Amino acid sequence: MSLTDSLRIIVGHVISGMPWMTDGSISTLQDQAVWQFRLPRSLMAAIAGGGLALAGTLMQAVVRNPLAEPYILGVSAGAGVGAVLVIVLGSAAVGGLGLQASAFAGALFATVAVYLFARQRGSISPTRLILSGVALGSLFSAVTSYLTITTDAQNVFSVLFFLLGSVSAVTMGQLASPAVVLGLVLVLALTQGRSLNALLTGDEAATSLGVDVQRLRGGLLIATALLTGTIVSVAGGIGFVGLVIPHVCRILVGSDHRRMLPAAVIAGALFLSLADLLSRTVAAPTEIPLGILTAMVGAPFFLWLMRRKRALQAGMNR
Template identity: 70%
Template sequence: MIVAIVATVILSGATGPTDVTFVESFKVVLGHLLPDMSWMSDGSLTRLQDQAVWDFRLPRTLLAGLTGAGLALAGALMQAIVRNPLAEPYILGVSSGAGVGAVLVITLGSASLAGVTLSTAAFIGALVTTIAVYLLARQHGVLAPTRMILTGVALGSLLSAVTSYLTLTTEAQNVFSVLFFLLGSVSAATFHQLIVPAVALTIVSLYVFTRPRALNALLVGDESATALGVDVNRLRTYLMIAAALLTGSVVAVSGGIGFVGLVIPHIARIIVGTDHRRMLPVTVLGGALFLMLADLLARTVAQPTEIPIGIITAVVGAPFFLWLMRRGRAARAGMQR
């Protein structure tokens, strides 16, 4: 998967209206990473090729990778929290909250909201939604999984209705921007936008990769996990915060990209089993690779028009997911109950 991710980065750099070969794309990336490469100054690469690969194609590919890895990991955590193979990041309503924040900026303008940027407003919306779900899902001081799912669905529906109202009442020229954000896109990615999702993914990965045994214990039930010395309520709270942090961070910069958090963890379980020591790394790498390839399709399949990446993930992911469910290993991986 690591080799495939590197190859996809180079292939993405060579794909687009500006003529760049696979080798030239590799040289541009390597030339910026390693100083004093001869081909960066001998005229073999034009300035336009350099800008196309380094300034435009590479940031969007890396953002797609970070987004895919974050959503896939958040999906795996959500499925562990509620012990339900159908759980995924958007079940918390976090993406709907981010959507409301972003749509407010698009429809009202940043100046009307004290200069708050679209990404900041989306993250604030996701954060407020997470806090609301957490407070409403607690019962007798304990975070109840079923109550959390129902709360997330209810708040998500309410916030989606708010988004729809804002979209219907805004000016016509804003509707396209709203729809493009809600369907997901990394077309305007910059290196600066990589910082927040990269930091969030790193922090959450360091936390969950050091607690695979506790996550495995959740799979056998709360009573058994408690008997094994796991503080189930505290672990669920931390995992919920981690999943919400990941989802809010990536949705704020890439919009509402669905299906990744549902499909990729299942594929990882089919490949390496349910043990989180192996499943989580494969989930992160698989999510990154899947969304990188989806972004490559989104900008090439209907050139010169670019398709929102969320459409690609659904069109490609859904049939593949259904095919996997028909295989015998799907039941053993926990996809069928």
């Protein structure tokens, strides 16, 4: 499929009455390949990448910890438990909730649990936050593993592929919820850009500037849980996007959240779109789950980034 033919198919579906859709120049197989298979997964990869990058940016700002992100703090694992419960046991096991609603409930539960365990004398301790997230993430992973090994054999592969992250089976109908939630959370975050900047100076300084710290923190954590749960329910567990992308954007555009938030969404979308392209081509015809690829690429890149930043700082100090 050439780029021109692909664009013609997309335009033909968006604008009715295009002559090339009925004159035989575009076959049914070509139409299905672009509109039903390639385009939905490409759009979902962009939405998921932007959403996870935004979630990581908000978490790092709200809890004032550069290591915070949905995957490390166990939010993705909590959403995964909710989704796998529906896959393995059916919606009746979670009170009739659907897959996306159950994933959101799991993400929200994980967020609240980490928040409560991290509180120390009325404030969040960064060290306790990371330790609580790692511990709860391990617990949720253990629950997921138990559900996986006790389910029917035909469900194991689909569960594992879901947990490792993939957008290969996404349809057009599944794009609406993640796209809408991403848009709403981004707008909410942008309206709180000045307050997020104030949080960088500490809770006391932010309060003196008129910021309701507890209300802001609670609202944005809930919004992050909603965003993470919605993405995980469709794309599965994908790590490192919410950790690496915010740091890259801070280097590129600075720490002002009014610039960094949209930059993180765009960079995350580009990163995961490229990862999806590699996942289906680097080991073709076998497809690599996105979670494996982002970890393989993201971990070395992040280590290199920290080493480079340290070297630059050392040079400036000299």
